[in-house]
Amino acid sequence: MTARIAPSILAADLGRLGEELAAIERGGAEWVHVDVMDGRFVPSLTFGAPLLRALTRLTRLPLDVHLMVAEPEHYIDEFAGAGAAGFTFHPEATIHVQRQLARVREKGMRAGLALNPASPVALLEDVVDDLDLVLVMSVNPGFGGQRYIEAATGKIRRVRALLDERGSRAALEVDGGITPETIRGAFDAGADTFVAGTAVFGEPDPAAAVRRLKLACATPV
Numbered sequence: 330m331t332a333r334i335a336p337s338i339l340a341a342d343l344g345r346l347g348e349e350l351a352a353i354e355r356g357g358a359e360w361v362h363v364d365v366m367d368g369r370f371v372p373s374l375t376f377g378a379p380l381l382r383a384l385t386r387l388t389r390l391p392l393d394v395h396l397m398v399a400e401p402e403h404y405i406d407e408f409a410g411a412g413a414a415g416f417t418f419h420p421e422a423t424i425h426v427q428r429q430l431a432r433v434r435e436k437g438m439r440a441g442l443a444l445n446p447a448s449p450v451a452l453l454e455d456v457v458d459d460l461d462l463v464l465v466m467s468v469n470p471g472f473g474g475q476r477y478i479e480a481a482t483g484k485i486r487r488v489r490a491l492l493d494e495r496g497s498r499a500a501l502e503v504d505g506g507i508t509p510e511t512i513r514g515a516f517d518a519g520a521d522t523f524v525a526g527t528a529v530f531g532e533p534d535p536a537a538a539v540r541r542l543k544l545a546c547a548t549p550v
């Protein structure tokens with residue numbers, strides 16, 4: 330299994346977005362991670378549907394959208410129309426989680442749930458069949474450039490066990506503090522998809538940075 334890399338444009342130079350996207354494509358990135366923040370679920374404000382539409386004109390890579398937003402259900406139709414391939418939200422942000430996961434799928438997007446560092450794996454148990462993706466947060470969401478919280482590795486292992494036990498083919502993604510040093514532990518614990526902001530766009534050569542992350546998972550220990 331090779332690691333799927335989803336660079337987060339939160340750390341990109343938005344004034345040179347086309348070049349930044351071309352670089353990660355050259356490096357072999359599989360998805361583009363888009364962090365949507367509403368100033369309520371997390372303090373910061375970031376992007377919405379207009380940026381998703383612009384991204385679809387700049388890249389052919391699937392848009393992996395992560396909503397750090399209260400009541401994400403209001404954006405399902407709009408984001409599907411704007412070109413999102415994946416729609417991942419936090420279970421604490423809405424009341425009827427299963428209904429929203431089903432609606433995301435109906436709209437043709439990958440349905441994902443994100444777990445904050447303090448959110449238990451049990452939040453997934455009754456909706457495993459509705460999930461196409463689980464996002465384990467390895468930092469508290471809201472900002473790029475934070476340190477990987479080591480407890481995430483054990484949580485990845487427990488999510489992997491749950492997905493395998495239930496025969497789920499859902500992707501297992503990790504987000505926050507992923508670097509060439511931290512990625513391997515998460516990969517060995519069973520994650521297959523890795524969000525990286527600073528470790529890709531904070532580097533002078535983002536294409537080489539994507540390759541380094543992939544290599545860190547491919548080399549024998």
Ligand code: DX5
Nearest residue numbers: 337470471473474506526527
């Ligand atoms: C954090 C976001 C992350 C962030 C990761 O709230 O969900 O996707 O961009 O950034 P790094 O890789 O710098 O930790």
Ligand code: ZN
Nearest residue numbers: 364395504524
């Ligand atoms: Zn994210």
